[in-house]
Structures are given as C-alpha cells and as structure tokens.
Amino acid sequence: MINVxxxxxxxxxxxxxxxxxxxxxxxxxxxxRARRLRPLWFCAPFLALFAAMYVAxxxxxxxxxxxxxxxxxxxxxxxxxxxxxxxxxxxxxxDGAFTGALGRVALFGVVQVPLMLCLALALALLIxxxxxxxxxxxxxxxFLPYAIPGVSAxxxxxxxxxxxxxxxxxxxxxxxxxxxxxxxxxxxxxVANIVTWSWVGxxxxxxxxxxxxxxxxxxxxxxxxxxSALRVAWSIKVPAIRGALVLTAxxxxxxxxxxxxEPTVLRPVSGGAISSSFTPLMSAxxxxxxxxxxxxxxxxxxxxVLVGVVSFVFLKLTGRGGKA
Amino acid sequence: MSAPAWRTSPARSPRGTGPxxxxxxxxxLGLSAVYFLFPxxxxxVSATKPFxxxxxxxxxxxxxxxxFGNIARLTSQDGGIFWRWMANSVLYCGVxxxxxxxxxxxxxxxxxxxxxxxxxxxxxxxxxxxxVPKVLFTLPLYLMFSGVHLINNPLAVLLPSVVxxxxxYLSRVFAAxxxxxxxxxxxxxxGAGEFRIFRAIGVRMMLPALVTIFxxxxxxxxxxxxxxxxxxxDDRLQPVxxxxxxxxASHVAVPPPLVVIGSLVSVVPLVIAFLALQRFWRAGLTxxxxx
Numbered sequence: 001m002i003n004v005x006x007x008x009x010x011x012x013x014x015x016x017x018x019x020x021x022x023x024x025x026x027x028x029x030x031x032x033r034a035r036r037l038r039p040l041w042f043c044a045p046f047l048a049l050f051a052a053m054y055v056a057x058x059x060x061x062x063x064x065x066x067x068x069x070x071x072x073x074x075x076x077x078x079x080x081x082x083x084x085x086x087x088x089x090x091x092x093x094x095d096g097a098f099t100g101a102l103g104r105v106a107l108f109g110v111v112q113v114p115l116m117l118c119l120a121l122a123l124a125l126l127i128x129x130x131x132x133x134x135x136x137x138x139x140x141x142x143f144l145p146y147a148i149p150g151v152s153a154x155x156x157x158x159x160x161x162x163x164x165x166x167x168x169x170x171x172x173x174x175x176x177x178x179x180x181x182x183x184x185x186x187x188x189x190x191v192a193n194i195v196t197w198s199w200v201g202x203x204x205x206x207x208x209x210x211x212x213x214x215x216x217x218x219x220x221x222x223x224x225x226x227x228s229a230l231r232v233a234w235s236i237k238v239p240a241i242r243g244a245l246v247l248t249a250x251x252x253x254x255x256x257x258x259x260x261x262e263p264t265v266l267r268p269v270s271g272g273a274i275s276s277s278f279t280p281l282m283s284a285x286x287x288x289x290x291x292x293x294x295x296x297x298x299x300x301x302x303x304x305v306l307v308g309v310v311s312f313v314f315l316k317l318t319g320r321g322g323k324a
Numbered sequence: 325m326s327a328p329a330w331r332t333s334p335a336r337s338p339r340g341t342g343p344x345x346x347x348x349x350x351x352x353l354g355l356s357a358v359y360f361l362f363p364x365x366x367x368x369v370s371a372t373k374p375f376x377x378x379x380x381x382x383x384x385x386x387x388x389x390x391x392f393g394n395i396a397r398l399t400s401q402d403g404g405i406f407w408r409w410m411a412n413s414v415l416y417c418g419v420x421x422x423x424x425x426x427x428x429x430x431x432x433x434x435x436x437x438x439x440x441x442x443x444x445x446x447x448x449x450x451x452x453x454x455x456v457p458k459v460l461f462t463l464p465l466y467l468m469f470s471g472v473h474l475i476n477n478p479l480a481v482l483l484p485s486v487v488x489x490x491x492x493y494l495s496r497v498f499a500a501x502x503x504x505x506x507x508x509x510x511x512x513x514x515g516a517g518e519f520r521i522f523r524a525i526g527v528r529m530m531l532p533a534l535v536t537i538f539x540x541x542x543x544x545x546x547x548x549x550x551x552x553x554x555x556x557x558d559d560r561l562q563p564v565x566x567x568x569x570x571x572x573a574s575h576v577a578v579p580p581p582l583v584v585i586g587s588l589v590s591v592v593p594l595v596i597a598f599l600a601l602q603r604f605w606r607a608g609l610t611x612x613x614x615x
Contacts, residue, residue, distance in 0.1 A: 005456070032501075035541075036439075036440055036441065037440060037441065038435075038440075039434040039438035039439075039440040039443075040441075040442065040520065042430045042431060042433060042434030042438070042518075042522070043430070043431040043434050043435070043446055045426075045427045045430060045431075046427045046428065046431040046487070046492060047431070047446065049483065049487045050449070050453070050487050050604070052491070053461070053465065053483055053487045054453060054487065056468060057461055057464035057465045057467070057468045058461065058464055060464060060467060060468045060471065061463070061464035061467055061468075064467060122352075123353070123356055126349050126352055126353050127353065128482055129345075129349055131345045131346040131348075131349045131350075132349050132353065133346065133349075133350055133352070134350075134353070137357070138353045138356065138357055139470065140599075141357040141361055142354070142356060142358045142360055143598075144360060144361070144364065144498045144598075145360055145364075145596065146363070146442075146598075147543070147591075147594050147595050147597075147598040148591055148594070148595070149543075149546055149547040149549075149590075149591070149594065150547055150549065151547070151549045151564055151565040151569055152565065152568070152587050152590060152591050153363075155568060155569070155572055155583060155587050156363045156364070156366070156367050156587060157363060158572070159366070159379070159584065160363055160366070161371075162379070164379065165379035165380075165383075167366055167382060167383035167384065170382050170383070171382070171384075178461055187403060197359070197360070197363070199361075201360065229345065240612065247483070250455070254455070254456075254457050256445075257457075257460075258457050258459040258460060260459065260549075260550055261549050261550070264549075264569070265569055265572065267573075268572065268573040269572075281459070281463070281550070283548075284463050285554070288463065288466065288467075293467050293470070296463055296465055296467070297463070297464065300460065300463045300464055302339075303460065304460050307457075307460065311455070313439065322379070
C-alpha cells in the first residue's frame, strides 16, 4: 500500500532531467512546502508500519483493558463486555498469581542483573588486560551463546538440568553432589543461569568496546605512576566506561521484565516447580488462553508501565537522564 | 581474523605481564570458556551419537557415529515437518529482515540527509522505541490481530518483524557519517531525482551498515518465540523454534533425542552466519554502545 507508493512519489512531479534550473537547489533558496515535505515520504513506510505495529496495539490494549468480561453462570450465552475502567486493574492487584510473578521477576532482576554485569565486566577487563592471551578466542567463546536463539538455549539447558540425564550431575557424582535444578527454591536460579549464559557475552562485547575507546595515554600515565593492573582497572577503566555499564544495566532490567522463553521451555520438564503464571508475561498469556483478553491487556499495561518507571528511575539515579 | 583498527593500541610497556598474572588471567578466561562452550559441546556430541544413546554416558565425548541416521529420522518424523519449519523460519526471517532493512535505510537516510518539518519528532520516536522491548508489544499485537482476524496468517509474524527502530537509528548514524552532502548535491545538479540519488549513491555507501541491520533483524526474528507461538496455531506455519518447543513439551509423542538433533540442526545456520559476519556485527554493536 503506502510502502510501495512512497518511494515512487519522491520521483513523481519532478521536471525532466536537465531542464530544472540548478538555482532551485541552492541551499537557503526558498522552497515550496510540498518540496520540503517530500523527504517525509522516505520515512513513510517505516512510520506507517510503526504506527500500525507499535502504537495501535498499545492503544488497543489500553482501551480494551477498560472493559471487564462477564459470563453467564451456565456459559450458554456469549460473554458480555462491560465498561469498568478500573475493574481489571483492581483484579490484577489482588491476583496473588500475578503479583507473585511481579515479585519473582523483581527478585530475579535484583540478583541476576548485577551478577551478570559483574561477570561481563570482569571478563571484559580480563580480555582487555595486557597479560591476556588468545583474546580473539575468548571473546568469540563468550559471544557464541548470543548466536543461539533463546528458546534453543533453554532447550539445551533443559537437558543439562534433566533429572535423569544431567551431564552436570554426572560430573559431580564422584563428589557425592547432585544439584536439584528443578527444586522449588532453586528453579528461579536455574532460569537465571540460562539468561546469564545467553547474555554475558553480549554485554561483555559492549563493555569491551567501551574499554577500547579509553585513550592509551591515560592508562600509560597511570602505569608510569606505579599503579598496579588491578588499580588501573578499578580506578580508571571502570569509571571511564560508566556510560556503557548504565546502558547494559537498563537493557538487562528491561530484559528481566520480559522473562518468558526460558521458564516456558523448562515448564514441561520442571515437575510443577514452574507454574503457568511464573512470570508476569506468562500470567498474561494464561489469561489469553483462558479467553479473558481484557484482563491480559490490563496485565500487559501494568507490566509496561512498571518497566518504564524502573528504567526511568534507574537512569535518573545514575545521573544520565539523556541518551547513554 | 584480522584485527580492526579500533582494537589496536599503541605498544604498552611490558610491566604487569609477569608469569603469575598471565597464568591467573588465562585460567579465569579458560574457566569462562568452559562455561560458555560446555552446553554447546554436549549438544554437538549428543547429536552425533547413534539414535537413542543421546542421554547415556557422560555426554562429554563422542561414542559411535550416527549423525546421518539421526538426521534421516529427524526428516521422517511427522512427515518431514522439521524441514518445513526450517523453511518457514528462513522465509519469515529473510523477508522480514530484507524489508526491514530497506525501510530502515530509507528512513535513516532521510533523517540524516534532509531537513524537513517533524524530523526531530521522528528521530525522538525512533530513539524511544529502541529502548522499549518488542516483547511487551506481543500480547497487545495478538489481541489486535485476533480483532482483525489475522490469526494463523503468516502476515501476523511478518508485519511486526519489518519494523526496526534500531535499524533506523543505525542507518541514520551511518548515513550521517559516510555520505558527504557534496556528492548528493552533484547528483541533484545532474538532474537526478532524490529517490534515484538514494538508490545509486546512498545505498551503495551505506552497504556495510545495511548488512549489519539485516543480520540483526534476521537473528531477532529467528529468536522471537512468543509472537509466532501465539499467532500461529497451525503447526505447518510455525517457525522451527516454536515447532521444537512443541516437540519438547509433548515428550511422549516425539522421542526426546529428536529434540536434541533438531536443536543442533536449527542452531547451525545462525552460528555460521555469526562467525562469517563477525566484522559486521561487532562494528554494529560498537556503534550502538559507544556513540
């Protein structure tokens, strides 16, 4: 539709080549409004699809979350929708499964994000250290998990965790240790391990790129002053890459909030440790499965608002309100 | 692989590279490599074992060779649906990434090279959208698509895949850096239309960035599980990620070894793409992080 017509429009209405006087293209020369708006056609395909695939669904969800579904007792008549702007939100806040999922993901974020970023930072500093050998290999090894789709990573790890065949537990068997990966208390951290495995390398590469941008003279000067490698890393390198650390932290916080793939893949083999509303997104999806779309929409809106608030507060606290 | 210019640093003094610190550094890095590679190694080893022995033994070393037999079994399961899933994945990712790259290039080029009313607003929207995760839009998208009866239609996966705010951002940054205004001005004086100038000059100069955008888009669509899982109920339309999770969840009907083998086969194209295009994605990540 628009996307096809748009680029062509930039050409139509143009005088034949050669006839147009060059003077009209001189910078600063007054141009008719239509000509000035023409570049907007270049953006039209993107903007049209953006409006349809980003803005419209959010508006649709926000509006539909204002209605509650009422079913007749016997389910013989079609369920009716009643305008009740706060009904679904009140229900969500009193829904133990949903608030439990929010709490679980918050705990996950508070523990997993700092742990993963510390690991990523440590690896980046090690690879950046002068004493490191085989930098290319280690960088690639760390990044390889990122190339594995999240779902495939979760599938592979589900075999690592499997109570019958876990190769990790086989390795630990001589020590008399066996890790119950699907234990009710441990299962959240089994999920955290998969997420960490997938994303450490990605964050490591971003942090490493930032480390590479530190001027060599600064590091050299510190060494001349007799600072040890650890001291240089802690007092010069880490402060210098603050921006990259904040950026990776924000992306990781957002990532935690959308936790879905890993627990969903582990669920059938978890022996009940992972419930159908383990994370907020899973909870919303089970509302969809139950046919209650407005309630699912309300849960999505609550989650989106919470993610926005947490990211915003984090950016404010770290003193980088603008773009990182 | 050759070291790009930004990695080389001036020669530093050899201090701090004593045998002790070198050993500690290498040991720690080695440990990390074991963590990262262990599951992938297990996957490779298990998938090559004869069928049915996937979960026996320590899983750390090869035992017998049955890779080809395993792939044959994978192919015959459920009437060859695995390859249909692979084809679906390639189709969704290829078309989504191609159109997404084209639209991103157009918009990014216009944002970098033209001054027009609303330019600041458009770029602000793009930046805000880069920070918002796509997954949060999935449920609302599903609700909207079911409102307009697009469920079980490949368009429901393709249309959202085509929108890439990060692609627009990256092509804007790249176009601003690499395309000199004088070249475009020369084209205009020669009487070429703006779209023709974009095609002939813009696209050519932005090519490295466009490859990066294509790769990232491709991987992003390939990784997206929730959206296709929700909007495509018909298993003949599903991508390979959704199909394999379905097999895994039905572990009575489909033997688990097939999930192991399918996982390996589905991961190989992406790993090869990443290794082959290292230069591009690394530059792309750097552009996103440092600038």
